[in-house]
Amino acid sequence: MKPEYLQQIPIAQKGGQIKELTKGFSSDKKYVIDDQYLLRLFPKKDKQERQIEYDTISRLNELSAYVPKTFEFGTLDSADMSYMILSYLPGQDGEVALKDITQIEQYDAGFLAGKELKKLHHLNAPEGTPNWYNHKKHKSDSYLKRLKNVPLDEHIKSLLKNYIRLHEHLLIERPNTFQHDDFHPANLLIHERTLSGIIDFQRMDWGDPIHDLTKLGFFSVKASVPFTIGIVDGYHDDIGGVTDSFWELYTLYSAMHIVSALVWGGPLGIYEKMLRYSLDVIVDHDEFSQLVPKWYID
Structure with missing residues (x-):
C-alpha cells in the first residue's frame, strides 16, 4: 500500500x-x-x-x-x-558487488570511477565560496584541539599533529571545485560487472578536488585494493600518471581524516572501528615517512 x-x-x-x-x-x-x-x-x-x-x-x-x-x-x-x-540507476553498491567480480574487473571498474570523478571536478565552486586553505585549516585546528581528549597513544597524537603542521602549507592556493565528499564503494554502483553509477550527493561540498580521494585508504581498500588502485590511476589518466604532488596532498588529507575520524568515533559509538582503520592507514604510510601507501605499491 x-x-x-x-x-x-x-x-x-x-x-x-x-x-x-x-x-x-x-x-x-x-x-x-x-x-x-x-x-x-x-x-x-x-x-x-x-x-x-x-x-x-x-x-x-x-x-x-x-x-x-x-x-x-x-x-x-x-x-x-x-x-x-x-x-534510478541499476546495480549494487560496491561494498556488496565487488567481491563477486574478478580482480581485473574490480580494477577496470575503479579506473572508470576515477575518470568519471575527474569529470565532476570540472564543476567550479560558486562565487563567494570560502578560501580552501582558511576553511580546511580552521576545521583541522579544531579537530586537533579536540584530539587531545581522545584516549589515544600520545605518540600517535604527536605523529598526526606534527605531520599536519609540517605540511598544511600545501593547502595554500588549492582550487575550489565540486566535492562529492563521500566517494567510496558504498556510493558507487556496480552492474553487469562494471561501474553503473555514482550516487548519494547529500554530503556534497566545495574545495580541493583531491580531498575527494581522502577516504580511499580508509574505506575503499577494505572493499577492494584493485578497485582502489584503479580509482587513483583512472583519476590521473588524462595527465599521464600519478604525480608526487598528488601523493603529498593525499597523505596530508589522510592524516587529517584520521584525526576527524577518531574525534567523531567516540560520540558515534564506533571509536574502536575508527581506531583500527586509522592504524591501518598509519602502517600503510610507515608512520607518514612514506608518501605512497603500501596498498598501491605492494
Whole structure:
C-alpha cells in the first residue's frame, strides 16, 4: 500500500510498482518507482540546501552519464516534507558487488570511477565560496584541539599533529571545485560487472578536488585494493600518471581524516572501528615517512 503522501506526487501516483529502499545511512525516505525513478523525501526545513544539491546533480549529469538525471523537485506541505525525483540507476553498491567480480574487473571498474570523478571536478565552486586553505585549516585546528581528549597513544597524537603542521602549507592556493565528499564503494554502483553509477550527493561540498580521494585508504581498500588502485590511476589518466604532488596532498588529507575520524568515533559509538582503520592507514604510510601507501605499491 502506498503511503498517502505519495498520492500527491504525479510520478508516484502513476507508478505501477513502488519499492521502499532502506539501505544506507541517509535519513531520507527513499522509494524506487517502476525501476525508473528514485524518489527521495526529507524534512521541509531542509528544502533550501537540498534544492542546491538537486541543482548541482543536474549540472553534474551534464558532465557524466554516471550521475543520476533530475526530474522534479517539490514540497508536500500537508506532510511537512520536500522531495526530489532522480533517475534510478541499476546495480549494487560496491561494498556488496565487488567481491563477486574478478580482480581485473574490480580494477577496470575503479579506473572508470576515477575518470568519471575527474569529470565532476570540472564543476567550479560558486562565487563567494570560502578560501580552501582558511576553511580546511580552521576545521583541522579544531579537530586537533579536540584530539587531545581522545584516549589515544600520545605518540600517535604527536605523529598526526606534527605531520599536519609540517605540511598544511600545501593547502595554500588549492582550487575550489565540486566535492562529492563521500566517494567510496558504498556510493558507487556496480552492474553487469562494471561501474553503473555514482550516487548519494547529500554530503556534497566545495574545495580541493583531491580531498575527494581522502577516504580511499580508509574505506575503499577494505572493499577492494584493485578497485582502489584503479580509482587513483583512472583519476590521473588524462595527465599521464600519478604525480608526487598528488601523493603529498593525499597523505596530508589522510592524516587529517584520521584525526576527524577518531574525534567523531567516540560520540558515534564506533571509536574502536575508527581506531583500527586509522592504524591501518598509519602502517600503510610507515608512520607518514612514506608518501605512497603500501596498498598501491605492494
